[in-house]
Amino acid sequence: MPWVMDLSGRQAWASEAIETLRAAHVPLQLADAPETAATAGIIFAAAQSQDLVSALGMAEYGRCRVLVFGPPDGRLKPWPVLEAGAAECMAWHGQVEPVAAWLQRIEDVETVIDSVPVRDKLAGQSPALRSALRDLVVAAKFGNAPILIQGETGTGKELAARVAHAVSSQRGNLVVVDCTTIVPTLMGSELFGHERGAFTGAVSVRTGACSGADQGSLFLDEVGELPLELQPELLRVVQEGTYKRVGGDRWLHSKFRLICATNRDLAREVSAGSFRTDLYHRIAASVVTMPPLRDRLEDILCLFARFCREATGARTDPDVDPAVQDVLLRRSYPGNLRDLRQLAFRIAARHVGPGAITPGDLPREDRPQAGHPGADQGQNAYDGGPAGAVDPLAVDPLTRAVAWAVDAGLGLRDIKERAAEAAVAVAVERSGGNVHSAATMLGLTDRAVQQRQARRTDTGGA
Numbered sequence: 001m002p003w004v005m006d007l008s009g010r011q012a013w014a015s016e017a018i019e020t021l022r023a024a025h026v027p028l029q030l031a032d033a034p035e036t037a038a039t040a041g042i043i044f045a046a047a048q049s050q051d052l053v054s055a056l057g058m059a060e061y062g063r064c065r066v067l068v069f070g071p072p073d074g075r076l077k078p079w080p081v082l083e084a085g086a087a088e089c090m091a092w093h094g095q096v097e098p099v100a101a102w103l104q105r106i107e108d109v110e111t112v113i114d115s116v117p118v119r120d121k122l123a124g125q126s127p128a129l130r131s132a133l134r135d136l137v138v139a140a141k142f143g144n145a146p147i148l149i150q151g152e153t154g155t156g157k158e159l160a161a162r163v164a165h166a167v168s169s170q171r172g173n174l175v176v177v178d179c180t181t182i183v184p185t186l187m188g189s190e191l192f193g194h195e196r197g198a199f200t201g202a203v204s205v206r207t208g209a210c211s212g213a214d215q216g217s218l219f220l221d222e223v224g225e226l227p228l229e230l231q232p233e234l235l236r237v238v239q240e241g242t243y244k245r246v247g248g249d250r251w252l253h254s255k256f257r258l259i260c261a262t263n264r265d266l267a268r269e270v271s272a273g274s275f276r277t278d279l280y281h282r283i284a285a286s287v288v289t290m291p292p293l294r295d296r297l298e299d300i301l302c303l304f305a306r307f308c309r310e311a312t313g314a315r316t317d318p319d320v321d322p323a324v325q326d327v328l329l330r331r332s333y334p335g336n337l338r339d340l341r342q343l344a345f346r347i348a349a350r351h352v353g354p355g356a357i358t359p360g361d362l363p364r365e366d367r368p369q370a371g372h373p374g375a376d377q378g379q380n381a382y383d384g385g386p387a388g389a390v391d392p393l394a395v396d397p398l399t400r401a402v403a404w405a406v407d408a409g410l411g412l413r414d415i416k417e418r419a420a421e422a423a424v425a426v427a428v429e430r431s432g433g434n435v436h437s438a439a440t441m442l443g444l445t446d447r448a449v450q451q452r453q454a455r456r457t458d459t460g461g462a
């Protein structure tokens with residue numbers, strides 16, 4: 001259930017707002033700290049403060065979306081609050097309906113992200129992937145405009161396009177056109193079809209991708225490769241739904257959702273004159289950026305296991321020796337998930353089961369190189385990849401949380417205090433409010449848990 005926190009110091013407007021929401025039966029539970037297992041929460045805050053930043057950081061780490069309300073006079077400036085991780089920030093004006101609608105939207109989006117069709121295609125639970133999936137689902141399911149998916153090679157742009165089509169309301173087919181694999185002179189025919197005799201070799205009529213995508217989606221992979229002379233025709237069919245076959249003079253109709261992908265900086269191509277400004281603005285109505293693997297290190301081991309299963313047809317994840325895990329986590333992946341997948345297939349081919357995947361299963365060229373400064377840390381031949389991209393601090397969730405606290409400017413004493421508070425709060429919540437079970441879970445006495453709870457109440461949960 002969504003939670004609500006009062007960080008205003010119990011100012012009258014905030015207490016009244018919480019009462020108003022509760023009286024209107026908006027499902028909310030009062031909380032002293034973000035319930036990280038929930039999908040959404042609301043914070044009432046009088047001003048930007050360290051407590052607000054801490055709560056937003058905690059919520060974001062737990063993948064919880066937070067709506068922050070400031071005083072009715074608009075004193076709370078939204079930009080720093082959004083920067084600190086809030087999903088929305090506005091002044092409280094007593095309106096309940098938008099809050100209920102906002103909570104419902106969050107719930108809907110998160111449900112789609114966690115659904116089997118999405119998860120089957122795009123695996124991973126990292127905050128970076130989840131944030132990209134949110135943008136994708138919001139654009140694809142709750143909008144109709146074209147979507148531009150950008151990102152480095154191998155980050156899953158094509159899979160994201162398939163997800164966008166799957167969650168959209170388009171009932172027709174998804175037609176995929178890879179602009180890199182088609183000879184530029186034949187691109188017009190590929191997209192719009194041709195009439196018989198339109199050019200040498202056009203022995204019969206061809207309908208083309210726009211026709212096939214009618215009522216569905218057209219996915220143009222590497223749209224930056226689209227020849228300049230075809231760009232106005234693409235713009236017309238996207239805007240007006242009309243096009244002509246090559247060599248034809250009849251206007252034909254097609255209505256489809258356009259999804260494009262690129263690993264180029266299209267905005268720069270526009271400045272350089274190699275991509276039309278009007279087409280760019282049309283196709284980039286919603287932009288989704290797929291994160292590189294170096295920004296989602298926490299996904300590496302689960303993706304590796306998934307790719308190994310794919311390679312061997314096994315039903316369960318393989319055990320992986322810690323030394324191999326270390327190499328997987330520390331190497332760089334210039335080709336992103338495609339590199340990781342190929343590595344998993346190479347390792348799976350060498351592995352003789354049953355038993356864990358061991359260092360000897362790594363092909364020689366994938367092992368840490370002797371004499372290389374990073375050999376002890378498991379770095380390898382791919383070190384020519386993005387410089388400094390792999391941050392071992394980002395690997396385990398606890399270290400990430402601590403890194404966040406350090407970055408937020410908390411001293412060691414504060415970090416210890418807050419970690420202890422969070423541990424008690426989580427344990428109490430997990431044990432359904434039973435202090436004794438929470439104490440057993442944490443190896444504390446009942447009294448120690450009660451004292452921490454009391455201190456928390458005294459300090460207003462700060």
Ligand SMILES: Nc1ncnc2c1ncn2[C@@H]1O[C@H](COP(=O)(O)OP(=O)(O)OP(=O)(O)O)[C@@H](O)[C@H]1O
Pocket residue numbers: 121122123124151152153154155156157158159160221261263337338341
């Ligand atoms: N989240 C994911 N879960 C499972 N497999 C993935 C995921 N993302 C990518 N892959 C796999 O990685 C490989 C590359 O994915 P995809 O072709 O979608 O990337 P891309 O960004 O379109 O690449 P390119 O820019 O080179 O066209 C594919 O084998 C795909 O199945």
